Amino acid sequence: MPGAAGSLGPVSASITVGVVTFPGSLDDRDAARAVRAAGVQVIRLWHGDADLHGVDAVVLPGGFSYGDYLRGGAIARFSSVVGEIVAAAGAGLPVLGICNGFQVLCEAHLLPGALVRNAGLRFVCRDQVLAVENPSTSWTNQYAAGEQILIPIKHGEGRYVADAVVLDELEQSGRVVFRYVGDNPNGALNNIAGIANEAGNVVGLMPHPEHAIDELTGPSSDGLTMFASLLKALVAA
Amino acid sequence: MPRVIVDVMPKPEILDPQGQAIARALPNLGFDNVTSVRQGKRFEIEVADGGDPLEVARLAAEAMLANPVIEDFTVHVAPD
């Protein structure tokens, strides 16, 4: 997959993706590594810096921003950088929120619903099969519809909840992007693992694609396709 | 300095596995007549003299302390 991305050559050379670090971010380096593995340059963004440095897309990584002592993502959403991201996402900037990043996107109302404590009350780290339900977002265009992928999950607050109206709308408009296959690991409604905004440029998911970029350090390389999809979307744009 | 209490509770329709776990455990300790437990959060906020402390707390709860998607909140002044 890095080869495929690299073949886009000169176009991709000027593309940059921002990876945000909040105090308490944990998977920021891993997200940056995954973006680079897809052949894209990374610019690290600091939570207190109200400047996106001209990046073409943003990844909000996993972790426990500010300790997540209030609720996951509840304090990070008020950081300077998230203010900029909210504005830019409205104008079409591709944004991927992974785990804690997904929580930030929901708290910031870029995505509907919320992530609450796992139904089993325990942190769960396991390799999880997902179905790609929507292969047309900025982050999934290189997957096939219905494709099953193997991606690690690791979270204590990943149960997706939303009211019936929101859920219905998500389902009707094809905005459920990823669904858990097999055992539902956290009690998420409708087995939802990830969703998109209406325009499809903002995607949030609980599983960690950055931990599935090669078979040496992850259960598969299926996650790399998410970052390759972004490159495709940016080059096409 | 006025102290305001903000109580944040999961909305009634939101599953509260923590509360349920406690409710399941209580009968083992002899609390047979407990039929339901819900678990929430309580914040104690001190507000400098000046503005309306209840209003300050309400705004803070709306903005950050509670997530209106999943939680309700109430505010009241702490008894001395």
Next chain:
Amino acid sequence: MTEVAQPFAELGLKDDEYQRILEILGRRPTDTELAMYGVMWSEHCSYKSSKVHLRQFADNAPSSEAMLVGIGENAGVVDVGDGLAVTFKVESHNHPSYVEPYQGAATGVGGIVRDILTMGARPIAVMDSLRFGEAEAPDTKRLVQGIVAGVGGYGNCLGLPNIGGEVGFDPTYAGNPLVNALCVGVLPHDRLQLAQAKGTGNVVILLGAKTGRDGIGGASVLASATFDDESPTKRPAVQVGDPFAEKVLIECCLELFDAGLVTGIQDLGAAGLSCAFAETAAHGDGGMHVELEKVPLREASMVPVEILTSESQERMLAIVEPANVAAVLALCEKWGALATVVGTVTDTGRLVITWHGETVVDVVPGSLADDGPVYHRPIQRPDLEQDALAADSSASLPRPSTGEALRETVLRMAASPELCSRRWVTEQYDRYVMGGTVLAMPHDGGVVRIGDDTSRGIALALDGNGRFAKLDPHDGAQLNLAEAYRNVACAGATPLAVTDCLNFGSPEDPAVMWQFAEATRGLAEACRALGTPVTGGNVSFYNQTGATAINPTPVIGVLAVLDDVAKRVPSGFGREGEHVIALGETADELDGSAWAWVMHGHLGGRPPAVRLDAERSLAALLRRAAADGLVASAHDLSEGGLAQAVVEAALINGVGATIEVIGDPFTSLFSESAARAIVTTDDAEALLALAGEHGVPATRLGVTGGDAVVVSDLFDLGLDELRAAFEGTLPALFG
């Protein structure tokens, strides 16, 4: 005016220890000084009962070119090539974890991580070794749930992958669970930090959390004593961890190190500021002046004794040149970490602590840090008990002989708390964070890549069988080392160094001291024989309920290196059609085995023979076979013997096997002889030849494939049935 007697006994000091303080000072100690001596001379901080035994780890250490920093510092440091070094250590947090399981375990992880950070290393992984009472006992569930959640809660929030460890159950741990946490970190050679206050005029800066009343006297008995009439209400000694604060502290300290802004650094653990001031001063220029009122407090009413003995978490002490102070404070501000100037390094040779201008401490720091009491505790082998135990062999226990009985035994053992899947525990730990995890549970050893720009990695294993050590502490300690050594070798790595956490009962019991002396002697000998020095560790005494001590539990960690992590060898059968080969020799060694315990509740006899030469040959063979890409999987044979090893290897990827047993089926399947492993390979001839070159007996057992474990002519066990038995136990017990 008559002098009031000082409450030294309540601070855990003996008569003669108090007399010694009077001699050292040439006067009565102040209340504050007395409290500092109390915590610094406690067993926990001074190693006064263990010191004379631990010396042999240094005195008899095998020569090792890899060793950069040996025993005695916060953690040993080992060269792994490419200008990189690795530091690792295991430490106990047993007693706090019984009082408050979640926070006790969490702060155990936090403490060992700061030890590693203090060496200048970025922590890259953790492991944990846990012991509980019988799985079905009433209090076990509370402890398991709390301790596992605490280990996970802290490590997950800190962003450190948990790559392995062990969980054990035995009635002797019922009132005294063991929580041993290991951390490993990596550093460039030139970032190595030392815990020294050097350079007269340099500034002492306290980093991290505010100091509160938590954990006061955790290292001694202060929390249970009335110190003086003015002391406020006694607080519980429970420390509460804040992993977010520690994460910030890690990033902040690493930036400070990289920028060359600190000349010395020490973490605050047991005995808090007392220890940090005394040790850095004693190991630096010898003098320090501290203005104690500058220490940021959580509760304004705290007095000097409390401030100096608090064990509040997530704090570090840095020594900084005056010209760099502004830069240090700015960097801490960037990360939101509190940083406060609290003192200066002096050339007076004395640690002087003032409180609003009044001198409350004025001592030679070495008298606190290094010159504590040293005891040669009485040692007495409990002949009657030990001889009876040795005589009570497992030979008389009824052994299964029919295929059906053997099948039933394998199934029951796989489902027992002793041997069943640890998935319920390890799923609560993040194994992926940092992106370098190559192998983690349930593989034999954890393997992580030590950087993005290198293929180099390290392997770690942690083992501590307390039953073998109960039968024979000397051999038991050696067997634990051998098992950890074998585990990392199975992963394809080269063993380099050892860390140990020695969990024992009361050192005041001569029988316990005998166990301790035997275990340390055995361990030092075996380290020498295997060429792997002990680089650091921890002793935990007083693990007992009433007069009954725990099984002596020396938990041994072995660090190994892999030049190329892509060559790592997993434990599970990978594909159909691979040859299964048994390495090593099997004798009738069932005393102290999982079979004797699980099927008969029996513990007695002699542990399996220690075979260190055979371990070395086996490890060399495994390493070579891995480097040559000759083996697809390797799994050590230990608890539960061959039967359990095949079950585990089959269940990892759901690939079964058909094997034949040679000789007595029962002995073949369940003996726990040391220095054995099973491997799978595509090229059996080449492997057998290589084994021959290394002098390792090798036997073809069968081939992988199918959806069952088949032992020819004896029994079949379907993987579904096995999996249900193996995986169902812990969730059923602990929810």
